[in-house]
Amino acid sequence: MPKKPSGVQREPCESAARSKMRLTQQQLEAHLWGAANILRGKTAGQDYKNYILSLMFYKRLCDQWENEADEAIAELERQQGKQFNDAQKAVFRARGEHRFNIPDGSRWGDVLAASTNLGEKLTQAMRAVSSANEELRGVFTVDWNQPAPDGSGKPLIPNEVVHALIQHFDNHDLSNASVPADVLGHAYEYLIKKFADDAGAKAGEFFTPPEVVDTLVRILEPQPGDTVYDPTCGSGGMLVHSADYLRENGHHATSAQYFGQEMNWGNAAIGKINSVLHGLEATISAGVSTITDPAFKDAEGKVRKFSLVLANFPFSDEFWWLKPEQQTDDKKKKDKLKKETFSKEGYKDPFGRFGRGTPFRAPPAGYGDYAFILHILASLTDSGRAGVVCPQGVLFRGQPEVEEETGEFDDDGNPVIKRRKADDEHLIRKALLESRLIDAVISLPLNVFYGAGVPACLVILKKQRPPERHENVLLVYAARHYRELSNQNELRPQDVMRMLVHVQAYGDASEVPALVAQHSQRIREQINAREHDEVERLEAEYAAVAARLAKLETQVAEARAELPKIASKTAREKAEVALAKLEAQRDKVVAKIAERDEKIAEARRRAEDDRRDVAQVGTELGALYGDPDELLKHARVVGIDEIEENEFNLNIPRYVDTFEPEPRIEVPDALKALRSAERALGNAEAALMKLLKGVGYGAD
Structure with missing residues (x-):
């Protein structure tokens, strides 16, 4: 490694970067x-x-x-x-x-x-x-x-x-x-996103796609005075987006308070840095599980209550009831710990979040989803609201109580009926619905999360709901609309707009025009800003290549100008070889610049498509709410009585028409296609017979 020359010693804390050059x-x-x-x-x-x-x-x-x-x-x-x-x-x-x-x-x-x-x-x-x-x-x-x-x-x-x-x-x-702090904060978020892209499946441990976070935040609308909590905060994106929403609406980030817990020390460190860079002054606890060791408790030792909770917890955690240090590969040890932790009534929770003393049963040991949902509910104030990313299994897993024939008969010849108890997850979901805590459910497209191939949804929970919503649940089928990328799918700005309009209108067609206008304007500005950022980012990324090209172009021009002046044949040949090498180097750099220009063109095309689609989606939403039958294919406000008739199953296709009809084909077009197919079949048969004759088969 090169050392500094003797006598050239910087004073401590004096960096070579003291020029303070302003960076974009x-x-x-x-x-x-x-x-x-x-x-x-x-x-x-x-x-x-x-x-x-x-x-x-x-x-x-x-x-x-x-x-x-x-x-x-x-x-x-x-x-x-x-x-x-x-x-x-x-x-x-x-x-x-x-x-x-x-x-x-x-x-x-x-x-x-x-x-x-x-x-x-x-x-x-x-x-x-x-x-x-x-x-x-x-x-x-x-x-x-x-x-x-x-x-x-x-x-x-x-x-x-x-x-x-x-x-x-x-x-x-x-x-x-x-x-400036905001520039560094945005750059830090960009880095986290790049690391998530690079990490693939493991990125789900610390990163939730910003489009999903933005949807949740805009549905829940953080307000000054809120206490915002994320029980599995990863890199802190939910907290940062909540602060961004407050700033967007003219408030200071610290007009709310922010709290998070993250089991992984490394991810918690990323979240703490994210918080500091964005000026949130968030309190983030690390190293222990939110379920077994909740970090935020009140004076009585119960979980602390917050006005707003956002979460993307680990899906279907098989050992949610174990502390991290207990989650070993020793099955016997886990079985022993399970017996110590679970009673006949279920998980022995010292914090009173589920089990006896609440309207909810303890979650089953096999799936941790409802453990996190019930922790979130226990963490809400009496007027609190929550947005939770969940696997869609929470909507329908678990069977109700049923009576079934055993195949045996009593002395009078009547079939013996056996009653099978309801599953725990069914009973928890039933209790949530009967308590009128579920305000809305949104199904998401497949493969929008890193490393999570299972279908996911957003569940909106509210302790106090408007009277007109109290007996209903809004169900939104948003799985059709996304941008398909090479490794995963992405929610576009216009896809987020669809979800927000459905949730904020809550079935009221009169609300839709104003909501469409509001979101269309904001999203167009967002698309424009993203296009600008992406183009500027590509130009910055290829800046050294562009500088190299300019230098090579100058060198090539100078070398060409010198050639006619060289009298010696040998010297000219050497100069021509040197020129050819320079031109080859230049051509490689030109190819890199062409690569940059194509990426910039693609970014502009994508932005233009999105701008066009925003206007189109706005028109579609207006038409949907004027056609109840068509609206049923996208969103529906469902009464609790109907959900009860469906045995408290919230699987969205039970209520929203998710069937994709076959495209309509006109009769003349169908006949034309049939004739074309018959001609192709005849030609194929003739070719086959010719081949058979050529090898001695077939009649003369």
């Missing part, structure tokens, strides 16, 4: 993703995301500390009308007030000045920062000095790689002077 969001995103490319494949699995995100945050904290010190010194100089010398600046710098404390010896310049054992130095610096700030406890979970698994004593991440990362991050200042 897209330039910052390209810079941050470039760091990910340096580290990819050099850590265990997908853990590299935690390294990159924590290093970015550490650099931000250090740069902002320096920026705050510079601003404070400049203000003192202005007030006193004189310039301070370096010694005076050092004193004022140490005394200055800062949002976060960065201890001496743990600042960016201290790490930058080191040349060996960089992993150890970086880990120590991050831990010192975490220890010095209560709000940052648990943020820096990675060990840059983790030993390689081969027992060699060498670090898993070589010193050279850590050096390359530090040099990469040192290229840009990340303080407010260069990167």
Whole structure:
């Protein structure tokens, strides 16, 4: 690894990036993703995301500390009308007030000045920062000095790689002077999304698609004074989107309070950083299960109540009732723990969320879905509301109580009837509906979540519902509309608009025109912004390639201009070979630029399609609510009495016509197709007979 020349030693905390060059969001995103490319494949699995995100945050904290010190010194100089010398600046710098404390010896310049054992130095610096700030406890979970698994004593991440990362991050200042908080927050979310795309199935552990989160947030409409809670918060997207909604409506993010719990330490660290970067001041607890060890409790030891809960919990967790450390592969141990944890009445919950003392039975051990749903209900205030991502199985799993013949007969010859008890999940769903807690259910398209191939839905729960809705449940079939991508499906802005109009209108056709107008305008602006961001992002991503092309074009032009001036045949031949090499290099770069231009063109085409579709969807929604029969194929307000007749089964196709009719074919077209098929059959038979004759079969 190259070392600094002797005598050229930076002062601690003085970065090469002090120029404070203003970065666009897209330039910052390209810079941050470039760091990910340096580290990819050099850590265990997908853990590299935690390294990159924590290093970015550490650099931000250090740069902002320096920026705050510079601003404070400049203000003192202005007030006193004189310039301070370096010694005076050092004193004022140490005394200055800062949002976060960065201890001496743990600042960016201290790490930058080191040349060996960089992993150890970086880990120590991050831990010192975490220890010095209560709000940052648990943020820096990675060990840059983790030993390689081969027992060699060498670090898993070589010193050279850590050096390359530090040099990469040192290229840009990340303080407010260069990167405003909102720009850095958006770039951080972009990084999380990129890591999710890269992680595939495992991304579901920490990331919910933003379109799904946006739908839930806009249905529940966070308000100033709300306490917002996510019991399985992952990277904190639900909390951040709630704050964004408040800002969009003219409120400060901190006009609400934010709380989250996440079992995975690494994901919780990402969520904490996300919270700090977005200015939420969220309280996020980590390391234990929300079901076995809820982090937020009241003075009586019961779960704390919140006005708004958003959640995307692990689907159908088989061992939801076990603490993380108990979830081993030892089946006998699990069976023993189950006997200790479950009684005849079900799970022995010390927090009173289900079982005896509530209208709900304990969830069965096999599926954890209702354990999370009941925890969410127990966490709601008397006027609280919740939006929950669930597997669609919660809508229909579990059988009601039935009487069935055993095949035997009594002494009088009558068949013996056996009564089979209702399943627990059926009884819980029945209790939810009888308590009038389910306000709406939305079925989603397949494959919109990372690693979750099962059909999913959104369940909206409300403790206090308007009188006109009290005896009804809105069911929305939104599975038809999405954009098909190579690895998964994506909800488009217009698909989100469909769901929002259905839920907010709640069957009232008079509400639809205003809702369509409101959402159409907002979504067009959203599409325009996304198009701009994507084009700018591609241009930033290919900026180095464009610069390389400009340089090569100049070199090629200069080489061509020089050729006629060369008198020597040998020298000319060498110059022609050199020119050919330059032209080959240029052609490769031109191909990369063509690749960029095609991606930009595709982004513009997609945006134009979406803008057109928004107008079309608005028209369709207006027509739907004028045609009750057609509306039944998309959404329906269903009375509780009808749901009871269906034995409290909420499977949406029972109530909404999800059948896709065969396309209508006109009789002349059908006859034309039939004649064409008959001609093709005759030609095939003639060709077959010719072949058979050629090999000696068939009559003359």
